[in-house]
Amino acid sequence: MSRALVRPLDNLTTSCYNRFAMFFQKIETKRKSAYAAEQLISAIKNGVYKAGDKLPSERELAKQMGISRPLIREALSALHLAGIIESRPGDGTYIRKNVRNGRIEAQVLSILEGDVHPVEVLEARKSLEEGIAKLAAEKANTEDLKRIERALTQEEKAAKERDYDNYVKSDRDFHLAIAAASHNSLLEAAVRPLIKIMGQELWGGMDLLYLFNDQGIKQTLDEHRRIFDAIRQRNVTLAVEAVRRHLNRSKERFLGDSKEGQ
Template sequence: MPLQSVEPQRLYRQIAEQLRKLMTSGEFKPGSRLPAERDLAKQLGVSRPSVREALIALEVEGWVEVRTGSGVYVLERAGKNARGAKAPKIPASEWGPLELIRARRVIEGEIAGLAAVQAKRKHMQSIADAIDAMREDTERGVAPLAGDRAFHTAIAQAADNVVLLETVQTFWDARRGPLFERLGDYFESVPSWRMAIHEHEIVLEAIRAHDPQAARTAMQSHMDKSHSRFSASWRRANSS
């Protein structure tokens, strides 16, 4: 069964569905290694990040296993967890994590620019407090998720627009979905969080300086580096 081109709507789900069909039809047999990510992307006519999200979805749902430094393999009991029970299903509404980061880059970059113009002392203090909370958790070896959410929320509050605030909160809370959490397993560590904290500090410095262009650029750079860290971590796990 040949692979087919797909339309860019919840792209990772369409890719995952095609791969599932190939597994159930016997095209990709249990125990076999899937084609390299770059080859799948070329055959499907999509980007490698979209393929990456689809493979993560298949891993979460128990169809494949990622073997570090080796590749992605079809499981003997497709769709089952280690105990043989049915693996969890990813909600149809779940966004792809890499696509989400790209959306956040666009919107939160502009929000940071607004915050640099409008932020008051109380907002800057809230942003600084959030960074301090992140630093404390990181040094204790705890993922600083509460502080990270507080940081992005405080910047949105400084922009003084409730629609933007709720959008940022929705974006951030979407990272609690199974796809993002699984990708985070490959990436998140004390060193990676320290890098993120440093990037946050640059955003705060620009807001304190009331420099909207610098704040916008700093937030966009933070999102670009987050995207790169997530992608690099997956490449290390899946050396195909």
């Protein structure tokens, strides 16, 4: 851990905001989400936040540390994966357990240091999947359409049952089925690792922490249904627009451009 991340506290009985403002420092490093996670862990280790305490909002954390909300989301997602915090829909983020050893901290940092940034993945996918949707609308055969619809049906079933693992799997299967329906092996090979990267730890943590909620699920399923309908109708324009809108909105949901969590 970097030196001087922790400042002495004059009074631990002050308000949550004052405790927080006195403790965290602005970050000036190349891997800001990792240092944000370190500061949060330091706060928990030093008793600023204890098990059961509610953390400040993303916006407040970002303001105090001088970084963007997406970077705060990365840090919080890593802490969530390590079991340190939990999200309570409609309420906020709470400390789940105290941090007493370095293994958990090492786990958090390894999660943060090993992944491609999700925004980069979404931008790359958008560039490829718009063209894939166009070809799928033109070339998809009966078996292709059955495969896409089967994945969508499984995704809807998993969402209804709150089965996160199968929801993520069927989400990937849906996009991979569309890629296969393009009947272009180069495009399919290019997009496959970008879709599968959704299963990596950091991405999965953010998906579970921020998107696996009633609003996020409904939006995603509606967008997927529009994509499938456009491909089935062989409407190239609508298919491309539906994919563009879906991935743009996925990026917005990740970046927090909607009003939740403010």
